[in-house]
Amino acid sequence: MNQNHSIAKLQKDFIAKKLSSTELTKDYFKKIKASKTNAYLALCEERALKQAKTADEIIARDGERSFEKQPLLGIPLGIKDVLTMDGVVTTCGSKMLENYVPPFTATAVIRLENAGAVSLGKLNMDEFAMGSSNENSAFGPVIHPTHPDRVPGGSSGGSATSVGADLCVASLGTDTGGSIRLPASFTGIVGLKPTYGRISRYGLIAFASSLDQIGPMTKNVDDAARLLQVMSGADEMDATCAPNSVGNYLGKLKDKWSWSGVRIGIPKEYFVDGMQMEVEASVRESLKKLESLGAKLVDISLPHSKYAVATYYLVSASEASSNLARFDGVRYGVRPQSAVEAPDPMSFYKRVRANFGPEVKRRILLGTFALASGYYDAYYKRACQVRRLMKNDFDEAFKSVDLIASAVGPTTAFKFGEKSSNPLQAYLMDILTIPASLAGLPGISVPCGVDAEKLPIGIQFLAPHFEEERLLQAAHSFETEVYHAI
Amino acid sequence: MLKVDQAWVKKIADLARLDLSDEEMKKFTNQFEEMMKYVDAISDAKVDGVEPMIHPYEMELLLRDDVPDAPFVDSEGKPKVLQSAPETLYEGYKVPPIL
Incomplete structure (x- = not known):
């Protein structure tokens, strides 16, 4: 892993004119295109190079001061493909959304970009974030950054490999039951799942709304603190985003921490x-x-x-079955010709929803069951208890x-x-x-x-x-x- | 203990608007049998009087004023929400006739 590509070191290099954000961004695109890891599903070259150019201009004009206003200025990041970006295809790793172009950008991404970050592209993932190995992506598995016969973990597999293989400085992942922490552990990087409600979920395509949380995946803890600092805090677009005050995550790292008595x-x-x-x-x-x-x-x-896995699969699958009911082929997503020719609405929906992969179908079935009349009390409600x-x-x-x-x-x-x-x-x-x-x-x-x-x-x-x-x-x-x- | 068979899986799949192939039906039925044994483990938890927790913690939900934001429109003023619609007609979604 290229430890030189930490945010603090890169910004020093920008100031010292050893490197520009544009050079770094172009270098990343070159590496991404040569990589066989399948970590990226889409690149935003035009958007990224424009952001990098702007960053270089600001740094040339304002020097060190520019990082006070925009702490991530010029830093190229990868974004998990479950987060929407205006005008950029957002697939969630699913055939269902292979042509979906969202009309708006996720709050977390807006905040990173407002802080000067460069968005390189969208990262591969298990379909609808359901999986622990990234083998459930409709667009092929992601390869581990150092061991090509191994999985990178999931569901944020592209986010993990892209950081581990230095195909971006840092990335965004999402964690519902471990989807940031497990791939971070598998690939030897840092993965932070913040408190539920710390970061807005606006623009995060929902899997299990009471569990999903966005977080940074980085080469070191310092970088994680920098990303968290920028993304945290209340958002009027997400009622479940907590109003609690945002800590001084980065500043506190400079304080001497003593393990004595911890x-x-x-x-x-x-x-x-x-x-x-x-x-x-x-x-x-x-x-x-x-x-x-x-x-x-x-x-x-x-x-x-001892009840954790059973409870989690009942709760998350129930929420998923409800959240994924929206994929009905009416407003967005793929509508196959067979659906257009369907004789009745039931067949229409079924033919559209044939685009889900097997793991997604399994979880929708489990959730539908746990919420069904006659089973609700014994399964969903009990799991919530x-x-x-x-x-x-x-x-x-x-x-x-x-x-x-x-x-x-x-x-x-x-x-x-x-x-x-x-x-x-x-x-x-x-x-x-x-x-x-x-x-x-x-x-x-x-x-x-x-x-x-x-x-x-x-x-x-x-x-x-x-x-x-x-x-x-x-x-x-x-x-x-x-x-x-x- | 719940009896998992193909008829049961078919019933749930219909509720979920999913069509399963014969092969999927067989595979899922077997997998569900094993999964249900596992999730049934929660039946021995002592939950009498425990309030179900549907959210990670009790939080105050912040509501914004009910004022419409500027609509998402493209450079020609067309609603952007239509850009990913499978089929559109004028400024709306078009669906196949269902009657």
Whole structure:
């Protein structure tokens, strides 16, 4: 990974005239076109080069001061294809939307662009963000940045590979049950899922509205803080975007963080059966190092974790079945000729919706079932009750600890096809990331080691709602004082 | 325990407006049998009196004033929402006749 391509370093180079944003942007397009990773689905060359040129002009005129007003000025980013951009095809990794050109731009993207960022293009993903390996994209799988026989994780697989292979400085992903954190862990980068409501979901094509959250995927924690800083805060276009004040995420990283007295909860339920030994060993070793720096490791229990995957799949599939009902071939999306010739509305819808891939169909079916009359109480409603119990577990735990730590995924990146024949096995990859999603908590994945095949391992830190400052400070300290010090 | 068979999957698929091929029907039925066993695990959770949580936390929903924004229009003043419509007629969506 090209650590020189951190935001702070690049902006220094812009000022020193060692590099211009235009040169950097052109270089990225060259690399993207030569790459065999299938990370990008669409490029916005005209838009990006215009943004880069403007950035160069501002930097030439205002120097260092330009970054005060526009902290991401001249920085090329990749955007997951679940986020709308005015005039740019947005497919969600689905045949259903292969020709969809949204009329508006997602708030998160607007804020990045207003901060001076350059949008390189749209990143491949599992169809409608449903998957853990990026093998569910209608436009082909994404290849792992360093191990071509492996998946990059999902659903933000393109976002992970593009950062891991340095096909952008940083990217946006979205996380519903682990879709930022798992691919970040698989590809050895940093992935932050903020608190639910921290970043506006306006322009994020919904999978599960009570879980979906946008977040940065970056080469280091400092970059993650920079992106979060720009994107956070209330938005009148999203009623569920929280009015809570935005922290000083970047500024706080400069404060000296001491692990002395920091209580880290280690949930006993999170060292699960079937966990790869090297993953467990690497996480435990990292925790020991934090202990040697003064942290206090506290054994905790999150007793309802055993229901996490079942609860998540019922809740998220239910919301998905409702959200994806909008794809009816009337206002947007693909309307095949067979649908035009349909004898009745029922056949019309069915022929349009044949464009969904198998994983999307499976989840729509599961959700339709869980919401159906006669099953609602035993499945959807019960899952929502268990969800509260899981959140209560976290509330209780955070009374006695400051952070919670665990592995991100039970294994490192697996091979193509290894889990795709058995959906349940694939779902279990999210077992360590799902509980925080259900509770709406912020979580971050930071590299902590590699296995025997040099595949990256990630450690996950979780914090209470809206405690991103603490989460980023801890992750930054871990990254610089523990991981890079190994 | 719920009995998962092809008739059950067909019924749910109809509700979801999905047409499944014979092959999909067979595959999904098998996969659902396994998945239902797994999700049925929540039936032993003690949830009596627990308020269902439909959102991650109780939050105040911010509503904006009900004032229309400028419409999304292209350079010719045509509504941009129509640019991805499968078929349009004048300034509206066109659908096949259904009667």
